[in-house]
Amino acid sequence: MxxxxxxxxxxxxxxxxxxxxxxxxxxxxxxxxxxxxxxxxxxxxxxxxxxxxxxxxxxxxxxxxxxxxxxxxxxxxxxxxTTDTAATLRAIEIGADLIVKATKVDGIYDKDPHKFEDAQKIDVMGYNEALIGNIEVMDDTAISLAKDNKLPIVVCNMFKKDNLLHVIKDQQGVFSMVK
Incomplete structure (x- = not known):
């Protein structure tokens, strides 16, 4: 505790x-x-x-x-x-094209891939799907802010070498998006 x-x-x-x-x-x-x-x-x-x-x-x-x-x-x-909400707020304030949520998995999953072998990766998810489905990519306030401002959220694995470079170059497969 x-x-x-x-x-x-x-x-x-x-x-x-x-x-x-x-x-x-x-x-x-x-x-x-x-x-x-x-x-x-x-x-x-x-x-x-x-x-x-x-x-x-x-x-x-x-x-x-x-x-x-x-x-x-x-x-x-x-x-x-949360830091997710703050990051989304700052991204909107500076006019960013997207927000990158660097985490320990390579995208959005229907359930925790570290706990469930049958977890399915979701390449693209809508804001409403993320909110209604309670997908724990980011907190609901951050997702709602992104939705209201049409700010895409990219989710990628921060521990994989060169992954952020792949995200910047828009190489599919190394990340998922909420948009």
């Missing part, structure tokens, strides 16, 4: 700790990408000015216009909102 579920830590405190963890991960990703020679900025929904920039929509757009990679951290800065 987790500390949050056991009542030791309030949900809001647990959510804030999770947001801070995403800042740590974003800074680590920034370091790795900069080591590769890329120009990267981290923007956080929670102000930590000694570590990264505070999220400002116009500044994020300007970084993107200059060809920089922008990593968004700390969700929306509010408890009770």
């Amino acid at each position: 987790s500390a949050a579920k056991g009542g030791i830590i309030r949900r809001t405190s647990g959510d804030y700790m999770g947001m801070l963890a995403t800042v740590i991960n974003a800074v680590a990703m920034q370091e790795a990408l900069e080591h590769m020679g890329l120009d990267v900025r981290v923007q956080s929904a929670v102000e930590i000015k000694e570590v990264c920039e505070t999220y400002i929509h116009r500044k994020a757009i300007r970084h993107l216009e200059k060809g920089r990679i922008v990593i968004f951290a700390a969700g929306t800065g509010n408890p009770f909102f």
